[in-house]
Amino acid sequence: MKRSPKGFSSKLIHAGGVHDEKGSAVTPIYQTSTFRFVDADQGARRFAGEEEGYIYTRLGNPTIEDLENTVAELEGGHAGLATSSGMAAVNTVYLTLLGNGDHMVGHQALYGPSRGVMEKLYPKFGVQFDFIDATRIEEIEKALRPNTKLLYLETPANPTMGITDIARASELAHARGALVCVDNTFSSPYLQRPLELGADIVLHSMTKFINGHADIVGGIVVAKDPQVHEQLAYVMKNVGCNIDPHQAFLARRGLKTLAIRIERAQENARRVAAFLQDHPKIEWVLYPGLPSHPQYELAQRQMKGPGSMISFEVKGGLQAGKTVMDNVQLAVLAVSLGGVETLIQHPASMTHSKLPAREREEAGITDGLVRISVGIEDAEDIIDDLAQALERV
Numbered sequence: 244m245k246r247s248p249k250g251f252s253s254k255l256i257h258a259g260g261v262h263d264e265k266g267s268a269v270t271p272i273y274q275t276s277t278f279r280f281v282d283a284d285q286g287a288r289r290f291a292g293e294e295e296g297y298i299y300t301r302l303g304n305p306t307i308e309d310l311e312n313t314v315a316e317l318e319g320g321h322a323g324l325a326t327s328s329g330m331a332a333v334n335t336v337y338l339t340l341l342g343n344g345d346h347m348v349g350h351q352a353l354y355g356p357s358r359g360v361m362e363k364l365y366p367k368f369g370v371q372f373d374f375i376d377a378t379r380i381e382e383i384e385k386a387l388r389p390n391t392k393l394l395y396l397e398t399p400a401n402p403t404m405g406i407t408d409i410a411r412a413s414e415l416a417h418a419r420g421a422l423v424c425v426d427n428t429f430s431s432p433y434l435q436r437p438l439e440l441g442a443d444i445v446l447h448s449m450t451k452f453i454n455g456h457a458d459i460v461g462g463i464v465v466a467k468d469p470q471v472h473e474q475l476a477y478v479m480k481n482v483g484c485n486i487d488p489h490q491a492f493l494a495r496r497g498l499k500t501l502a503i504r505i506e507r508a509q510e511n512a513r514r515v516a517a518f519l520q521d522h523p524k525i526e527w528v529l530y531p532g533l534p535s536h537p538q539y540e541l542a543q544r545q546m547k548g549p550g551s552m553i554s555f556e557v558k559g560g561l562q563a564g565k566t567v568m569d570n571v572q573l574a575v576l577a578v579s580l581g582g583v584e585t586l587i588q589h590p591a592s593m594t595h596s597k598l599p600a601r602e603r604e605e606a607g608i609t610d611g612l613v614r615i616s617v618g619i620e621d622a623e624d625i626i627d628d629l630a631q632a633l634e635r636v
């Protein structure tokens with residue numbers, strides 16, 4: 244085994260890694276569905292788990308493993324499981340930990356489908372759930388039941404930027420025998436490491452910051468405990484929601500620049516947030532880097548930095564928000580986030596439109612809320628673009 248370097252940025256470049264016998268400096272794309280055995284005995288040994296090695300890509304592939312090992316190391320977990328999408332990662336966790344008669348507690352303002360799929364699909368398996376305001380620790384305490392198996396958090400949450408105290412929430416959940424999973428998509432392991440704070444499982448939509456270039460869809464789950472990993476692996480491999488080697492290669496390549504991308508996007512976001520906060524046409528701005536954020540102190544403690552996601556409300560509500568979105572020229576009007584380009588979208592009519600209006604309102608997703616994922620362009624250009632679009636309001 245290669246010894247891993249200590250620093251986060253060095254790990255981004257050198258962690259994982261597969262020693263390719265031809266001497267390739269980066270892990271090649273093993274674009275193959277299956278692996279040749281030298282003889283029948285070797286095939287038998289691999290199936291019996293007596294010999295390390297590959298069998299079939301749904302069960303394991305060197306390019307995929309390189310990515311899984313890297314993210315597991317960055318998150319401080321036992322091992323990773325790369326999936327075909329972020330939602331495949333979410334469902335791998337749900338299917339592994341929840342069955343008939345089990346209960347889950349989730350934050351009310353999750354990524355839309357992470358809540359939607361639980362409400363729509365899982366009741367038929369007999370799973371019970373409560374979605375609560377997990378930014379309030381006493382609400383978590385109230386919601387935990389003897390049959391609660393999973394506390395599912397997203398922090399900062401999409402799109403309200405609400406922040407949950409992962410360490411305190413984990414203590415409460417563990418005291419009741421529940422596991423804690425954190426969707427760390429908004430922060431990436433560079434800004435926040437939930438497993439170090441007490442969570443049991445961390446997951447990502449790699450579509451966002453980990454890949455960082457808006458050109459693949461993928462996900463990953465990392466467990467702290469080997470046994471939990473084995474349970475998750477069984478589900479992932481048998482449901483068949485594995486990532487493709489080529490997708491994995493692109494995610495691993497994108498990951499190398501995570502630290503410098505996030506630093507730059509975050510620097511831009513601080514400037515954009517300050518600009519928006521002072522703008523006369525803006526009602527409010529939600530950004531963990533602003534002292535006006537309700538969990539500002541917690542964000543300072545729990546995260547290395549506030550990241551590059553900002554939500555804001557334009558005075559004049561939905562119509563005014565639409566005017567901004569229809570008039571931006573540099574920012575791309577599109578859902579998703581965490582890429583090098585600035586993206587702008589409207590959760591109430593787009594990513595969270597499937598939630599009933601009342602649930603949206605309860606979760607703080609107002610009709611006028613606009614979400615921006617600040618990219619790594621020049622800050623002046625992003626601000627100029629927003630300024631000219633706001634002039635039209």
Ligand SMILES: *Cc1c(COP(=O)(O)O)cnc(C)c1O
Nearest residue numbers: 328329330354401428448450461
């Ligand atoms: C995008 C996203 C997901 C889902 O990921 P996909 O790759 O689109 O399936 C889950 N959680 C969060 C926070 C996301 O932003």
